[in-house]
Amino acid sequence: MTQNxxxxxxxxxxxxVVLDLTRVLAGPYCTMMLADLGATVIKVEHPEGGDEAxxxxxxxxxxxxxxxxxxxGKKSIALDLQKAEDRTIFExxxxxxxxxxxxxxxxxLDRLGFSWEKLSAHYPRLVVASVSGFGQTxxxxxxxxxxxxxxxxxGMMSMTGHxxxxxxxxxxxLGDLAASIFAANGIQAALLQRSRTGTGSRVDVSxxxxxxxxxxxxxxxxxxxxxxxxxxxSRHSGTAPFDTFKAADGYVVITAGGDLLFSRLAQVxxxxxxxxxxxxxxxxxxxxxxxxxxxAIESCLAEDKVEVWLDRFERSGVPSGPINDVKAMMEDPQxxxxxxxxxxxxxxxMSPATPILMSGLGYxxxxxxxxxxxxxxxEILAMLQEPLTSP
Amino acid sequence: MTQNxxxxxxxxxxxxVVLDLTRVLAGPYCTMMLADLGATVIKVEHPEGGDEAxxxxxxxxxxxxxxxxxxxGKKSIALDLQKAEDRTIFExxxxxxxxxxxxxxxxxLDRLGFSWEKLSAHYPRLVVASVSGFGQTxxxxxxxxxxxxxxxxxGMMSMTGHxxxxxxxxxxxLGDLAASIFAANGIQAALLQRSRTGTGSRVDVSxxxxxxxxxxxxxxxxxxxxxxxxxxxSRHSGTAPFDTFKAADGYVVITAGGDLLFSRLAQVxxxxxxxxxxxxxxxxxxxxxxxxxxxAIESCLAEDKVEVWLDRFERSGVPSGPINDVKAMMEDPQxxxxxxxxxxxxxxxMSPATPILMSGLGYxxxxxxxxxxxxxxxEILAMLQEPLTSP
Numbered sequence: 001m002t003q004n005x006x007x008x009x010x011x012x013x014x015x016x017v018v019l020d021l022t023r024v025l026a027g028p029y030c031t032m033m034l035a036d037l038g039a040t041v042i043k044v045e046h047p048e049g050g051d052e053a054x055x056x057x058x059x060x061x062x063x064x065x066x067x068x069x070x071x072x073g074k075k076s077i078a079l080d081l082q083k084a085e086d087r088t089i090f091e092x093x094x095x096x097x098x099x100x101x102x103x104x105x106x107x108x109l110d111r112l113g114f115s116w117e118k119l120s121a122h123y124p125r126l127v128v129a130s131v132s133g134f135g136q137t138x139x140x141x142x143x144x145x146x147x148x149x150x151x152x153x154x155g156m157m158s159m160t161g162h163x164x165x166x167x168x169x170x171x172x173x174l175g176d177l178a179a180s181i182f183a184a185n186g187i188q189a190a191l192l193q194r195s196r197t198g199t200g201s202r203v204d205v206s207x208x209x210x211x212x213x214x215x216x217x218x219x220x221x222x223x224x225x226x227x228x229x230x231x232x233x234s235r236h237s238g239t240a241p242f243d244t245f246k247a248a249d250g251y252v253v254i255t256a257g258g259d260l261l262f263s264r265l266a267q268v269x270x271x272x273x274x275x276x277x278x279x280x281x282x283x284x285x286x287x288x289x290x291x292x293x294x295x296a297i298e299s300c301l302a303e304d305k306v307e308v309w310l311d312r313f314e315r316s317g318v319p320s321g322p323i324n325d326v327k328a329m330m331e332d333p334q335x336x337x338x339x340x341x342x343x344x345x346x347x348x349x350m351s352p353a354t355p356i357l358m359s360g361l362g363y364x365x366x367x368x369x370x371x372x373x374x375x376x377x378x379e380i381l382a383m384l385q386e387p388l389t390s391p
Numbered sequence: 392m393t394q395n396x397x398x399x400x401x402x403x404x405x406x407x408v409v410l411d412l413t414r415v416l417a418g419p420y421c422t423m424m425l426a427d428l429g430a431t432v433i434k435v436e437h438p439e440g441g442d443e444a445x446x447x448x449x450x451x452x453x454x455x456x457x458x459x460x461x462x463x464g465k466k467s468i469a470l471d472l473q474k475a476e477d478r479t480i481f482e483x484x485x486x487x488x489x490x491x492x493x494x495x496x497x498x499x500l501d502r503l504g505f506s507w508e509k510l511s512a513h514y515p516r517l518v519v520a521s522v523s524g525f526g527q528t529x530x531x532x533x534x535x536x537x538x539x540x541x542x543x544x545x546g547m548m549s550m551t552g553h554x555x556x557x558x559x560x561x562x563x564x565l566g567d568l569a570a571s572i573f574a575a576n577g578i579q580a581a582l583l584q585r586s587r588t589g590t591g592s593r594v595d596v597s598x599x600x601x602x603x604x605x606x607x608x609x610x611x612x613x614x615x616x617x618x619x620x621x622x623x624x625s626r627h628s629g630t631a632p633f634d635t636f637k638a639a640d641g642y643v644v645i646t647a648g649g650d651l652l653f654s655r656l657a658q659v660x661x662x663x664x665x666x667x668x669x670x671x672x673x674x675x676x677x678x679x680x681x682x683x684x685x686x687a688i689e690s691c692l693a694e695d696k697v698e699v700w701l702d703r704f705e706r707s708g709v710p711s712g713p714i715n716d717v718k719a720m721m722e723d724p725q726x727x728x729x730x731x732x733x734x735x736x737x738x739x740x741m742s743p744a745t746p747i748l749m750s751g752l753g754y755x756x757x758x759x760x761x762x763x764x765x766x767x768x769x770e771i772l773a774m775l776q777e778p779l780t781s782p
Contacts, residue, residue, distance in 0.1 A: 010399075011580075011584075012580040012581055012583055012592070013580060013583060013584070014584075014587070016585065025607075033576065037580050046461075048677040051427065056629055057609050057610050057615075057628070057629045058608070058614075058615030058616065058629075059615065060611070060615055061452075062613060064585055065608070065611035065614065065615060066611055066629070067610045068611075069607075069608060069610070069611050071605065079684075080658065089513055093615060094440045102403065134725050135725070135729055137540060137728070137729060138717070138724075138729045139724050139725055139726045139728055139730040140724075140725040143705070143710070144708070144710045145710065146633070146636075146710050147646070147713065148625060148627070148628075148633055148634075148644045148646050149646055149710050149712040150646040150712075151644075152712045152713065152714045152715065153712045153713065153714075153715050153720065153723065154634075154715070154720055155715050155716060155717045155719075155720040156561075156563065157625070157635075157644075157714050158560065158562075158714060158715060158716040159562030159563060159717075160551065160559065160560075160561055160563075161552070161553075161557045161559060162552075162553075162556070162557075162559060165553070165556075166553075166635070166642070167625075167635070167642070167714050168551065168552060168559070168624055168635075169551075169553055169624070169625035169626075169635075170547075170561045170565075170623055171547070171549075171550030171551035171552070171611065171620075171623070172547065172550060172551075172606055172607045173604055173627075174561075174565070174605065176604050176607075177607065178572075179746075180687055181569075181572045181573065181576065182572065182745075182746050183747075183749060184576050185424065185572065185575050185576050185747060186747035186749070188576060188579035188580060188583060189402075189404055189428050189579060189747065189749075190749065191402040192401055192403055192404060192405030192407075192579060192582055192583060192586075193402075195405070195583075195586055196405070196406065199754070201403070201749045201751065202749065202750035203747060203748070203749055203750075203751075204747075204748040204749075205746060205747060205748070206729075206731075206746060206748075208725065208726075209726070209729075209731050209743065209744070209746040210746045211707075212532060212569050212720060212726065212731065212732075212743045212746075213743045213744070213745065213746045214563055214565065215483060215563055215717065215743070216416075216460075216563045216564050216567075217447075217449070217456070217460060217716060218458070218563065218717050219721070219732075219740065219741060219742060219743070220449050220451070220456035220459075220460050220740055221449050222698065222717045222718060223449075223451060223456065223722075223738075223740050223741070224448075224449030224450065224451055225577065228716035228717040228718040228719075229717055230716070231562060232562075233560070233705035234539060234548070234559055234560035235560075236538075236539070236564075237448075238447055238448045238449075238457070242537070243539075243542075244548075244557070244558070244559075244560075244701035251468055251557070251558070253539045253540055253542075253543040253548075254478075254620075255537035255538075255539050274567075286633075295595050297509060297558075302653055304405075312697035314534070317535070317565055319534070319535050319536065319537050319540050320540065321540040321541075321543045322543065322544065323543045323544075323548050323558050324543065324544050324545070324546050324549060325545045325549040325619035325620075325621070326544075326549065326606065326609050326610060326613045326619040326620055327613060327619040328619075329544065329545055329546040329603060330610070330613075332544065333530050334525050334527075334529045334531040334599065335527070335529055335532055335599075335600070335603065337415060337528070337529040338526055338528060338600075340527045340597075340600050340603065341603075341610075347437075347614075349610065349611055349614050350610060350614070351445075351610060352600065352603045352604045352606070352610070353600070354573075354604065354605070355570075355573050355597060355600040355601045355603075355604045356574075356576060356577035356580065356594060356595075356596060357526065357594070357596070357597075358571060358577070358580075358581065358592045358593065358594055358595075359507065359511075359592045359593035359594075359595075360592065361592070363700045365498075
């Protein structure tokens with residue numbers, strides 16, 4: 001079975017070398033995943049201040065906890081790619097690398113003299129991944145994109161928020177994070193392809209497109225109904241009950257859309273007759289009459305506290321849960337039991353693992369500190385003396 | 392450069408065979424990505440009705456557009472793993488497979504006789520991936536999880552919604568989708584590891600943990616401030632302006648937190664003096680005085696329409712955008728130019744690609760229809776006669 005402790009074994013990507021020109025979040029989160037999974041990630045930073053996220057709030061002690069969260073386990077070297085001697089070092093690193101990843105605006109890497117055409121001609125095995133706001137091509141390719149912009153333009157915000165209320169941003173930088181996780185997939189797919197073909201590829205990931213790829217059934221609903229899906233609070237378009245409900249002292253979520261689950265819920269609430277009530281008897285009628293159903297459920301829930309109801313639902317097999325804040329989440333027995341959060345680096349910040357638990361390995365490594373700017377220059381320059389050993 | 396048309400070339404995962412026992416969404420979205428990327432995905436469905444998502448709304452003609460969205464390009468065989476003759480077929484497929492993926496409740500696969508211990512003993516090269524609500528171990532491992540439950544328990548909902556308003560669900564099933572995309576990473580990492588070690592692994596992905604992994608800097612902010620982060624509408628904790636703003640006829644989003652971007656914004660709005668105004672002169676003071684800054688920005692924006700402002704911002708290099716609904720998103724020139732959406736299957740539904748554009752390949756294939764239940768039985772049984780050719 002799985003082991004939940006931190007591994008001391010080599011990770012699945014051991015031996016792969018990633019040259020990392022990315023800054024801030026879309027990119028660094030991707031290379032954090034690759035480093036967690038065992039790749040050697042060489043973070044190439046500008047000598048003047050390095051990755052600008054080194055200065056982002058919040059700080060714990062002297063260290064940006066924002067930066068350290070997304071840069072654990074990487075090695076840093078400071079290089080100014082506009083200076084000849086630093087370019088020479090970078091060019092000597094390229095043949096050692098399996099992957100080059102960057103999140104400059106499209107065209108910047110070309111102007112630095114490292115276009116995909118040149119790179120692929122000189123280093124045919126190299127995988128070159130680019131994460132950008134809108135992709136390398138198309139009329140917006142020159143635009144800077146930020147999380148909020150791609151959440152807004154993709155339709156994600158139009159579907160997030162309360163019914164009849166204004167759109168709202170997903171409360172985390174999903175625009176950056178989704179692009180990072182798709183990019184990690186693209187990079188790994190290109191490495192698997194390389195093991196068949198012997199040659200690398202360019203991987204072009206657009207933050208905007210990654211948001212659109214996460215719209216689930218929204219395009220299908222738009223096509224079927226002829227109207228764009230809109231905000232519906234915490235409900236789901238195709239199933240009910242599936243919502244937030246108010247109990248005596250707070251909210252619970254309940255998802256009991258299938259007939260079996262709904263009958264369990266009706267039983268716990270003391271209203272087994274709902275199962276034969278024509279308003280609630282099938283998933284389709286429950287969706288139609290969800291507002292009425294919500295009133296009926298909440299009038300039951302008002303009689304007891306969240307904790308009491310969650311215990312009853314748990315014992316009856318009704319999928320439900322509390323709406324945790326970050327503190328409550330960190331105290332959750334399931335996460336504690338699996339050791340999913342662990343102290344990281346010099347800040348000791350409790351950090352989530354890359355959520356891929358592997359047999360014999362446990363969670364990918366995550367205790368490593370984030371590097372100081374240029375901390376690993378000596379070690380990285382020493383790599384240049386080693387023979388090539390690409391996996 | 393990248394090519395944006397559909398590829399006719401083999402995808403990066405060509406040659407890999409995935410046996411897919413997953414149903415509904417967390418799992419099928421993962422194997423959709425793998426099929427898009429070129430893997431042969433054999434969807435093993437129960438003979439009675441198959442994947443329950445075949446019956447999910449919305450329908451286009453006779454076909455569930457929900458099902459077809461997430462099952463394009465897969466091959467279907469109907470097998471009842473509790474019947475001896477069907478088990479025999481499944482057992483003969485296992486040595487042909489590189490990956491087995493399932494999203495039953497933990498323990499179900501074991502009870503069917505296919506525990507990881509047995510599978511790894513008989514098929515040491517097999518990668519076995521499990522996607523579940525809470526993971527294979529721990530006190531909640533037996534619980535069914537649904538998107539809303541993991542969004543609620545993870546803290547994601549506690550940070551999504553308007554300031555001083557109630558928490559709200561991210562308007563797409565991010566609980567399922569994030570787990571799928573992390574699982575695809577775990578599977579590919581395990582395949583890359585196998586190419587080094589020769590042996591497969593068990594990959595255990597928890598929907599709950601995947602949501603926690605997407606909380607960005609929330610744990611760091613909680614550690615630094617001592618209080619859990621809460622809802623702040625569309626704002627960001629660490630930068631300003633970064634929000635939704637009201638213009639004469641609707642909303643725009645603007646992200647101009649850095650000093651250079653802010654100076655461009657101030658210029659466009661005719662208030663270059665804001666750059667030296669002590670309330671707004673630095674990112675830190677803009678964050679402190681964001682409410683005042685928002686009022687000042689909106690009093691300017693009220694004078695013109697969204698379209699006019701977006702044009703000005705675009706010409707001045709101020710990151711901004713409209714809040715599109717799905718219809719407006721589908722008409723976006725950038726997506727059209729890159730061909731990101733394409734008609735799919737027999738429904739002709741416009742569908743997003745897996746957002747990984749690869750040189751020489753374009754977007755992963757996405758035109759293929761979703762299979763009818765048991766459609767590929769003959770083809771799949773014929774595979775059993777072929778010699779083993781695992782990549």
